[in-house]
Amino acid sequence: MKGRIPADVERLMWLVAESNDPQAIADFEQRFPDFRYELAQRRRMVSDLKGAKTGGIASVPIPAFKLRSQTRTAPPKQVWIATGFALAALAVASYSVTVWLNSAPSKLPAPPVVQTDTPKAPNYVQYSPSQEQQIPPKVETPPQNPAPTPEPEPSTADRPKTVKMSNTSLVAALKMIGSEAGYSVEIAPGFQDQKVTLDYENATTSEILKDLGIQYTFTAFDQGDGTIIIVPAITDGPATTGSPNGPTRQIGG
């Protein structure tokens, strides 16, 4: 119904309904006979709404004013601001703690250090058996010489290095020595692991592996693809077994 009523007629109709002026009502009904019903509805609504002011109230005398000791006021603006700051501080603190925990250095004991070409005073950490299950030995390589040198540097495997370990797993030590030289060390089945103490100074990877092989009865085979296989046996000469990637070569043979 309302959709059919033009906006200006609608406005006029409300004015007439709220004024409740008989002359205005008569004029409107004469001018817009189609909207007589609409006008009557609005007049009734306005009349009922205005009449509701007194409806339901007993006319009681005005009670005496009693000043209340405390009004139920909403928290003042300062409280909301302080609460906002507190929440923001909490969020920042939470974020900072999370970042700090993620970036904090590990509390685990420092791994043993294998130094290659170390200066005069070798600096290494004793490798205890309790630590070996936690962190693999770390190999530190000396920093690259920034000065340009015309001579090509020896490969990592051929570079003399110092290895000092005490009471550590032979397998772990072999893997560490191999990885330091850029090899992936694989242990053949049947290899007996044991606790060993290593002390090499200025020895190449090949020399170390050969010496260890003699001491602990194994042979290291370079597969030619960056893999060294540790076989629990001593061979007198170069290995004859081949590999799909190329000729197999006995380390230090």
Place this chain on the structure above:
Amino acid sequence: MSAVIEKTRNEAFDEDLILVERHLTGDAAAFELIYRKYYDKVFAIARGVLMDADEAADAVQEVFTLVYRHISRFDRRSKFSTWLFRIAVNRSIQEARKHRHRHRNVELTEAAGKEAPVETEEMDPRVQASLAQLAPQDRALLTLFYWEELSLNEIADSIGCNVNAAKTRLYRARERFRSHYEEEIS
């Protein structure tokens, strides 16, 4: 609407200001006069918003306590009455929001046979039902306009907005009321 909108109050001065000044200078009777002069109007606003006579009576005491404590903040840029109505509207809306959930819980108890408060006349149930479906802000606007017959300027001062905003809000509140009212009639 214009008949009421256009109505103006040609008062030479705001006599309430004198009462305010007297109260501020320590005249205890001045505030009592303000209270008695405006009790009915503040009660009507509170009742229109809260739709409960007891809660309205309680709210009136709260409103006048606030006025008593903070009357020194009245800056005299508007009429004292609109400043008072503004406090009444805000406090009533605040109370209405607080009591909204309580009403829903109490309705069941009352329906179970609790005695209704004694009232001399019943408010038109269709009007009451229609008002109950409105937001407290809408009820406040309709109360100020239809019950207190304030002008748009006074309504704008009382709800803290400009005249155009008050006009728009009042129009929308009236349309929402009409929609509910016609549903009740049909």
